Amino acid sequence: MSQSEQFASDNYSGVCPQAWKAMEAANRMDEPAYGEDSWTQKAADGLRTLFDTDCDVYFVFNGTAANSLALASIGQSFHSVICHELAHIETDECGGPEYASNGAKLLLGQGENGKLTPESIKHLVTKRTDIHYPKPKALSLTQATEVGTVYTPEELRVIRSVADHHKLNIHMDGARFANAVAALDVHPSEITWKAGVDVLCFSGTKNGLALGEAVVFFNRSLAEDFEWRCKQAGQLASKMRYISAPWCGLLKGDVWLENARHANACAQRLARGLEGLPGIQLRYPRQVNGVFVEMPEPLQAALRAKGWRFYNFIGGSARLMCSWATTNEQVDRFLSDVRALVS
Ligand SMILES: Cc1ncc(COP(=O)(O)O)c(C=O)c1O
Numbered sequence: 644m645s646q647s648e649q650f651a652s653d654n655y656s657g658v659c660p661q662a663w664k665a666m667e668a669a670n671r672m673d674e675p676a677y678g679e680d681s682w683t684q685k686a687a688d689g690l691r692t693l694f695d696t697d698c699d700v701y702f703v704f705n706g707t708a709a710n711s712l713a714l715a716s717i718g719q720s721f722h723s724v725i726c727h728e729l730a731h732i733e734t735d736e737c738g739g740p741e742y743a744s745n746g747a748k749l750l751l752g753q754g755e756n757g758k759l760t761p762e763s764i765k766h767l768v769t770k771r772t773d774i775h776y777p778k779p780k781a782l783s784l785t786q787a788t789e790v791g792t793v794y795t796p797e798e799l800r801v802i803r804s805v806a807d808h809h810k811l812n813i814h815m816d817g818a819r820f821a822n823a824v825a826a827l828d829v830h831p832s833e834i835t836w837k838a839g840v841d842v843l844c845f846s847g848t849k850n851g852l853a854l855g856e857a858v859v860f861f862n863r864s865l866a867e868d869f870e871w872r873c874k875q876a877g878q879l880a881s882k883m884r885y886i887s888a889p890w891c892g893l894l895k896g897d898v899w900l901e902n903a904r905h906a907n908a909c910a911q912r913l914a915r916g917l918e919g920l921p922g923i924q925l926r927y928p929r930q931v932n933g934v935f936v937e938m939p940e941p942l943q944a945a946l947r948a949k950g951w952r953f954y955n956f957i958g959g960s961a962r963l964m965c966s967w968a969t970t971n972e973q974v975d976r977f978l979s980d981v982r983a984l985v986s
């Protein structure tokens with residue numbers, strides 16, 4: 644089975660054709676370095692148009708850097724950041740946010756289906772207000788969440804009102820932001836600055852790029868000196884155009900949204916095909932491009948023996964993740980193998 648026959652991660656996919664074509668176009672001539680090139684300007688302007696607001700845009704290599712540096716910009720070392728206990732910044736960034744902020748503490752909240760609840764936020768903000776405890780200053784929401792669910796615009800507005808009351812900045816981990824927009828069928832502004840998000844880390848990597856994340860500051864006062872923070876962290880690409888030009892490929896004709904819609908549709912096909920099969924049940928509602936299922940260990944082992952790859956370490960179940968490159972044939976082949984093994 645080829646390496647593309649997998650549901651391990653959207654990080655396994657290749658580069659989508661439109662991004663590749665834009666990369667080739669950027670490769671035709673020399674361009675200024677360190678973000679001074681025409682492609683970076685075009686990509687940043689394209690994101691300002693997409694979000695319909697005058698936001699500050701920066702490009703970094705990966706999501707851990709984007710999250711870590713963004714969080715370091717919205718709080719100090721003596722502050723704390725509230726996030727869900729399943730948040731990637733807690734579970735899979737190796738202390739990056741704490742390191743980049745020189746010590747800000749992550750306070751872990753709860754909520755069904757991987758979503759922080761206003762009650763959990765209030766509890767964490769008020770449980771200790773004495774000088775000995777790191778003062779809550781920021782909130783991190785993952786949209787779509789690590790377990791493939793989404794915050795609705797209304798849920799975000801309620802969380803914003805809690806954040807306002809407690810003077811918290813809001814960071815959004817948008818590793819699968821495109822998938823959330825596609826699932827909610829809203830304008831991107833509805834689940835970002837109009838819902839009070841201060842900074843968004845918008846992943847290109849999971850949406851068809853080789854690498855490259857956009858850090859979008861809607862609250863521009865928090866972006867002060869961010870470029871120096873990136874430079875010191877080794878996140879200022881000298882040939883920035885090779886990150887920003889593929890972003891132009893995603894933005895042109897809303898390829899970013901089509902890629903997300905496709906990934907979500909493949910996951911929907913997969914979830915529907917698994918429903919009702921003996922011993923298999925969904926662990927979380929399928930809302931974007933991931934399907935989280937409880938499957939007996941022997942079945943998982945048999946699928947892996949057939950070459951299928953998928954993770955078990957997220958959300959306490961098997962995660963089947965689709966991408967822009969997933970095909971219906973691949974989904975149907977997986978389902979056929981599952982049906983044969985459970986029959
Ligand atoms: C929810 C989430 N946030 C952030 C990231 C960024 O991680 P990376 O540093 O691997 O780009 C990922 C990675 O896949 C992710 O799943």
Ligand SMILES: C[C@H](O)[C@H](N)C(=O)O
Nearest residue numbers: 651652653654731735
């Ligand atoms: C979990 C892993 O770090 C990666 N963020 C993924 O979702 O595949």
